[in-house]
Amino acid sequence: MATIYDVAKRAKVSIATVSRVLNNSPLVSEKTRERVKKAIEELNYSPNVIASALTKKSTLTLGLLIPDIANPFFAELARGVEDASADFGFNIIICNTDYRSDKEAEYIRLLKQKSIDGFIISTAYYNDENVINLIKSNTPVVILGRDIDGEDMVVDVVVSDNVNGGYIATKHLIDLGHKNIACLLGPPQVKVNLDREKGYLKAMEEAGLKVRPELIVFGDFKVEFGFKKAIELLSLEHRPTAFFAANDLTAIGVIKAARFMGLEVPRDISVVGYDNTMLAEIVDPPLTTVNQQMRKMGYMATEFLIKRIKGESSGGQRIVLDVDLVVRRSTSRVYN
Amino acid sequence: MATIYDVAKRAKVSIATVSRVLNNSPLVSEKTRERVKKAIEELNYSPNVIASALTKKSTLTLGLLIPDIANPFFAELARGVEDASADFGFNIIICNTDYRSDKEAEYIRLLKQKSIDGFIISTAYYNDENVINLIKSNTPVVILGRDIDGEDMVVDVVVSDNVNGGYIATKHLIDLGHKNIACLLGPPQVKVNLDREKGYLKAMEEAGLKVRPELIVFGDFKVEFGFKKAIELLSLEHRPTAFFAANDLTAIGVIKAARFMGLEVPRDISVVGYDNTMLAEIVDPPLTTVNQQMRKMGYMATEFLIKRIKGESSGGQRIVLDVDLVVRRSTSRVYN
DNA sequence: CTGAAAGCGCTAACAA
DNA sequence: TTGTTAGCGCTTTCAG
Numbered sequence: 020m021a022t023i024y025d026v027a028k029r030a031k032v033s034i035a036t037v038s039r040v041l042n043n044s045p046l047v048s049e050k051t052r053e054r055v056k057k058a059i060e061e062l063n064y065s066p067n068v069i070a071s072a073l074t075k076k077s078t079l080t081l082g083l084l085i086p087d088i089a090n091p092f093f094a095e096l097a098r099g100v101e102d103a104s105a106d107f108g109f110n111i112i113i114c115n116t117d118y119r120s121d122k123e124a125e126y127i128r129l130l131k132q133k134s135i136d137g138f139i140i141s142t143a144y145y146n147d148e149n150v151i152n153l154i155k156s157n158t159p160v161v162i163l164g165r166d167i168d169g170e171d172m173v174v175d176v177v178v179s180d181n182v183n184g185g186y187i188a189t190k191h192l193i194d195l196g197h198k199n200i201a202c203l204l205g206p207p208q209v210k211v212n213l214d215r216e217k218g219y220l221k222a223m224e225e226a227g228l229k230v231r232p233e234l235i236v237f238g239d240f241k242v243e244f245g246f247k248k249a250i251e252l253l254s255l256e257h258r259p260t261a262f263f264a265a266n267d268l269t270a271i272g273v274i275k276a277a278r279f280m281g282l283e284v285p286r287d288i289s290v291v292g293y294d295n296t297m298l299a300e301i302v303d304p305p306l307t308t309v310n311q312q313m314r315k316m317g318y319m320a321t322e323f324l325i326k327r328i329k330g331e332s333s334g335g336q337r338i339v340l341d342v343d344l345v346v347r348r349s350t351s352r353v354y355n
Numbered sequence: 356m357a358t359i360y361d362v363a364k365r366a367k368v369s370i371a372t373v374s375r376v377l378n379n380s381p382l383v384s385e386k387t388r389e390r391v392k393k394a395i396e397e398l399n400y401s402p403n404v405i406a407s408a409l410t411k412k413s414t415l416t417l418g419l420l421i422p423d424i425a426n427p428f429f430a431e432l433a434r435g436v437e438d439a440s441a442d443f444g445f446n447i448i449i450c451n452t453d454y455r456s457d458k459e460a461e462y463i464r465l466l467k468q469k470s471i472d473g474f475i476i477s478t479a480y481y482n483d484e485n486v487i488n489l490i491k492s493n494t495p496v497v498i499l500g501r502d503i504d505g506e507d508m509v510v511d512v513v514v515s516d517n518v519n520g521g522y523i524a525t526k527h528l529i530d531l532g533h534k535n536i537a538c539l540l541g542p543p544q545v546k547v548n549l550d551r552e553k554g555y556l557k558a559m560e561e562a563g564l565k566v567r568p569e570l571i572v573f574g575d576f577k578v579e580f581g582f583k584k585a586i587e588l589l590s591l592e593h594r595p596t597a598f599f600a601a602n603d604l605t606a607i608g609v610i611k612a613a614r615f616m617g618l619e620v621p622r623d624i625s626v627v628g629y630d631n632t633m634l635a636e637i638v639d640p641p642l643t644t645v646n647q648q649m650r651k652m653g654y655m656a657t658e659f660l661i662k663r664i665k666g667e668s669s670g671g672q673r674i675v676l677d678v679d680l681v682v683r684r685s686t687s688r689v690y691n
Numbered sequence: 692c693t694g695a696a697a698g699c700g701c702t703a704a705c706a707a
Numbered sequence: 708t709t710g711t712t713a714g715c716g717c718t719t720t721c722a723g
Binding site for chain 2: 715716717718719
Binding site: 368369370371372375382383384387406408409410411412 | 692693694695696698699700701
């Protein structure tokens with residue numbers, strides 16, 4: 020592989036001059052610039068990012084921490100992140116933490132060693148210590164799709180309006196005549212779930228419906244959880260006629276449970292999911308769900324981070340994206 | 356951030372000695388080793404990978420080229436790749452090429468600049484030029500889930516047995532009494548599709564069934580393709596009673612088409628997919644599909660690559676993983 | 692067993 | 708405008 024010295028020799032200039040044209044410095048005459056460019060071309064030279072990183076401290080790579088890339092929600096986020104990275108000349112290192120704090124810490128350590136320019140974090144429990152420390156160490160960080168209590172810290176946050184998401188989902192069910200609506204959430208340590216619950220409660224109260232605490236359950240975002248909990252709740256004497264689930268996977272579990280118990284969706288049971296992943300279109304019946312614009316969130320988060328890295332922003336922004344309800348065929352009017 | 360100099364000073368040794376203990380050189384007495392370790396501990400020092408990469412030429416990071424991480428098939432592969440990377444102390448940079456050769460070339464260029472240690476490529480059309488050149492430039496490469504004509508090149512390949520996959524899928528349908536079986540493949544430039552077709556043909560011939568060329572169609576692996584083509588074929592006068600689709604998404608398209616035309620799966624039409632992604636369990640009816648062990652493929656490919664990088668293997672291996680059929684409820688005996 | 696010193700490829704003062 | 712040179716943080720001879 021050709022080095023900057025080879026180029027300098029060929030163009031009959033110093034390596035400093037070559038470095039200048041590589042970095043688009045104006046302090047180079049048109050003539051020499053051309054000469055250098057020609058040499059670069061001829062040698063098929065391309066600068067070694069590692070070497071320049073050693074002085075410039077910039078590797079043009081970002082770290083993305085997510086629980087699991089095989090989960091379609093995070094895959095969508097990751098796609099948005101990668102799209103933005105590519106658009107701005109960055110690359111991204113993906114890390115699956117499996118919701119484990121030790122893995123998260125280990126990845127953060129590893130990536131710091133590698134001098135990455137910043138972190139996009141979508142894995143944190145609320146006010147996770149690893150993340151707080153990272154932010155306090157002055158590394159550029161953006162929190163994606165999660166929340167953090169960023170009072171005295173410089174950190175960007177990109178989330179969607181989870182309170183409203185919970186609200187419109189529940190309101191939709193109420194408008195269809197449902198009164199007994201179960202609410203299956205993810206882990207309470209992930210703050211979006213508290214927000215979605217808030218939206219649920221708001222809609223219920225607004226409609227003057229009484230909230231039955233036994234119908235509000237925290238879980239783990241998985242199909243299995245939706246399945247088991249739904250069976251439990253559907254076995255209740257006074258069973259719910261509708262479910263609001265905090266993600267599509269859980270909602271799918273509910274649909275499976277209903278079918279398992281010989282009930283039909285949406286005739287007997289209405290179900291609303293959350294995320295609008297590709298699964299929502301595929302499941303039968305197609306799922307009514309809250310659409311989060313995951314790709315856009317990933318893209319925007321990355322844009323913010325890169326601006327921050329380039330010094331074009333000083334961080335500390337909080338972006339809340341809109342959500343909307345995609346009505347498909349898993350919800351219908353209740354007759355009873 | 357502490358440097359090797361800080362550690363040296365604190366431990367009262369030279370930086371060379373610190374470097375030796377970092378790299379587990381035996382040429383250090385137990386006593387000094389302990390002293391250095393203590394200093395490292397106290398300073399919370401962790402070596403700068405970028406700096407060491409400059410001399411060692413190893414960044415402990417790999418590049419993964421896939422068409423689209425939002426596609427569950429590739430997400431599963433990527434998960435396997437990342438798992439293995441983590442187990443062996445590597446990180447991975449993910450690149451989405453969207454099946455575009457120009458993007459692929461650009462990513463390869465970028466990652467070479469970053470001195471990554473090797474590539475895992477799962478995007479290539481058969482004998483793709485970018486990839487051939489990369490391999491010939493002597494960079495460690497492993498081809499994952501695709502094929503390549505590696506005659507005179509040192510490259511590892513990890514695939515699954517696609518001929519057999521096509522065979523067992525088709526055989527299953529034949530065993531259920533089907534005679535008119537459509538075969539919806541992905542792009543012919545991706546060799547796995549040719550192999551799956553081979554398996555299909557083999558099963559048909561073995562059973563003495565005549566192959567109707569109009570029932571064999573190449574497409575693009577998408578839901579939409581399965582939907583459109585199925586509608587077309589189901590409108591034929593002498594329509595197929597079963598479909599073998601070369602991935603789950605296409606199979607799902609077929610199921611949607613059947614429903615759209617008022618037909619019931621599997622009563623009227625049987626469908627077999629390929630990949631056994633999570634979608635297969637979620638769709639209704641749950642999809643009978645060929646299971647490819649994507650994670651394992653990703654894991655093995657990465658293991659091979661790392662062995663090659665470490666000099667523990669000289670490359671040129673070809674691993675063919677077994678496939679098996681997961682029978683769910685989208686296929687049934689034909690009565691007519 | 693340990694240390695001095697020469698790089699790895701590039702950037703960024705500082706001089707000229 | 709251009710060149711010289713001192714690092715960036717670490718590895719690796721080569722001496723001792």
